[in-house]
Amino acid sequence: MNLELRHLKVVCAIAETGSVTKAASTLGLAQPALTAQLQRIERTLGGPLFERDRRGARPTALGELVLARARVLLPAMKGLQDEAARLAGTGAALTRFRFGGVNSPILGGLVHRLAADQPHAQISTFASWSVDELAQMVLSGRLDYVLSGVCGDATPSAEFGLTWRAVANDAVFVLLPEAHPLAAHDEVPLAALGEERWAAAPGDGCFADCFAAACARAGFTPRKIYETDIRSCIDLVEAGEAVALAQATFRPVSGLVTRPLANTPLRWRLLLGWHPDAPAAAIADRVLAQAIAAYTDSLSRNPHYLAWLASNPNFGPQDLAAA
The missing domain is CATH 1.10.10.10 (Winged helix-like DNA-binding domain superfamily/Winged helix DNA-binding domain)
Incomplete structure (x- = not known):
């Protein structure tokens, strides 16, 4: 043998x-x-x-x-x-786009834009709760790009050698039933949510720790956190069993509202990542521009956030030159 x-x-x-x-x-x-x-x-x-x-x-x-x-x-x-x-994949980079996403609010819009721009391109997507898993797939050549988010000024692990560029910088909002007493407020102090139960999607970044620290600064420890998929988070909020933290570009759902947390105690940066030695790097700026455009498109369905951005110019889509 x-x-x-x-x-x-x-x-x-x-x-x-x-x-x-x-x-x-x-x-x-x-x-x-x-x-x-x-x-x-x-x-x-x-x-x-x-x-x-x-x-x-x-x-x-x-x-x-x-x-x-x-x-x-x-x-x-x-x-x-x-x-x-x-x-x-050398030589095929302009005709193949393989995206991984971690609960990305703009993946659909980005795919739509690329499909319209390059109708003959092969576009595929892969979802995971783990940015490390997706980064490993880029490293091994199974994905071309990753759409992910990080809280505050954090950056994804450098272990996989990916290049990361910012698409947008968002405030974190809270998702509430329309009947919730705080739903009528333009902004919600985090301290006012001290008695709530929370629903959250899983992930492998530092957001859970940042949320816990923000709650501690606001003077409370979250009573209970239901960790589940996005659809179940929405169901829990609809049922009045929990409130949820949400990306500011969250698509409106009948019966629910999103409201900014006062003084923006939590921030979320949407990033696009790729490997600098892969064929995808040659057109990464072009894909990044499409991602920023897809994010900008997503703002049109959220007039409340658009109004908030007018008073908070440091948030929103990233300028491509500075991304």
Whole structure:
């Protein structure tokens, strides 16, 4: 049998979990099948790689040698695959747009604009709650661009080497039923919501921590937070069971209103990201301009936010030259 990368992954999985049974579960294999595979690997390499007893599996001296080489080879091969995937699209960048989005309010508008501008282009989308997952997909060549948001002046992780440019800078609003006593206010002090229950979508950024800190500054700790998808957040607000933080460009829903939080204790920046070495980088400025235009289009459906922006010029769409 010739030794392959998949065999090295097996050895690493057993070492990392300390158990053939646990490694089998991690790899999605039956334990007897993984045991038989390990035995074939050991025969190929000329000796046992693990000492196995009721306490688990521990690498032998030969096993440590194989693991040392595997921990160099596997990341190197992954890097090669990622680089190849990014460069494979060279020459097709103007005819293919693969977007990932984290609850992006402008994804539909951006797709519409690109489809009208380039009717023969192939456009696809992928949704995730995790900006890190989407950034990894850009790094590996499976996506071209990411639309995501961050709170305040935060930036996404630099681990994946993406370039990030701002599309817009928004105040965070609160979503309320029309019958809520605060719905008639032009702005809502965060402190006035101290007795409310909250609905929120999941995510992997710092927004939850920033929200908790803002509540603490306002003198309260949120009573309860329901973490669920956007549609269920709306359902909870409609039912009067919760209020929700919302992007200022949130599409109006009958029976609900969005109101700015007084003194803008929370901000949300919408960003577009891409890898600087990928073909997508060559037309990133063009895509960014379309994203800013799609955001501007979205303002027309929210006259309350438009009126608020007139008095708060530091918010809203980002100037392309300064993006």
